[in-house]
Amino acid sequence: MPKECWQSDFTHYRPASTPTDNGMVYTTRLSGGRGGRNGLETELRRQNIIQKDSHPNHPTTCGKVERFQQTMKKWLRAQPVQPATVAELQALLDVFVDEYNQRRPHRSLPHRATPAAAYTARSKAGPSTDRTGEIHHRVRTDRIDHTGVVTLRVNGRLHHLGIGRTHARTHVLILVHDLQIRVVDAATGELLRELVLDPDRDYQPTGRPPGPIPKTSR
Incomplete structure (x- = not known):
């Protein structure tokens, strides 16, 4: 998922919560703790928005959006001129969204209202819980590579931590307390090393002069 899809300023409003399925672009909670929070999870926490993940093997949780996708695909297939480029596809999608939200009556809504009418008429729930103070903990196992570096993914971005060539191929535990x-x-x-991770840098240097390259057994 492109970052611009979720890194928005919520110009309409900030919701109290957002439901998603368990795809890795939405959550890493089922990844065994290897990746930590991804970019979307980090942004939702920054915006104090509660993330609600669907239960595995429970399709009704996401049934409404899946039904919407089915309607959209049928509408696209029924168009007399099929798009040949991404720009043409996007133009058709814009037409569909306008028709679906602003004009097409919905049997599930009172008086067969449009989604836009129902949305405008309802009050909006916003974030009510300050999540910025939440601390993220995890422990992961890894092995330092032959260059003396071990990798760690934080907020959806992979970082390389310099440990030193003298510790090459050492099995390690990485204790993560947010950026500590x-x-x-x-x-x-x-x-072997303690640091406060700089999230804007890929490589986190040790600050020490490079050590000798360890000899490898043949």
Whole structure:
């Protein structure tokens, strides 16, 4: 999912919550804790919006949006001139959205109102809980590569943490407390590195001069 799809300023309003399915673009909660929060989860927390994930193997949770997609696909297939480019497809989608929301009456709404009429008539629930103070914890296992680096994904972005070539191929535990990171030797418990991660940088240098390249056994 392109970042511009979720990195918006919520010009209409900020909802109290947003439901999604369990695709990795929406949530990493079923990924075994390897990736931490992704970009969407981080942005929703920043906006104090509660994220509600659907239950696996429970299709009725997302049934309404899936029914909408079915209607949209049928409408697109019925058009006499089919789009040949992304721009032409987008133009057709804009026509469909306008027709669906502003003009097409819906049997499920009182007096067969349009979605736009129902939306305008209702009061809007906004964020009521301050989530900015929530702390994200996780522990993951990994192995430092032959260059002395271990990777860590934070807020949907992959970062490379410099540990040092002397620790190449060491199995480690990575303790994550938001941006505070500790890398510990999994066998001995030795603290190999502690840092506050800079989210704007890919590589997080050790700040030490490069060490010798360890010899590899043949």
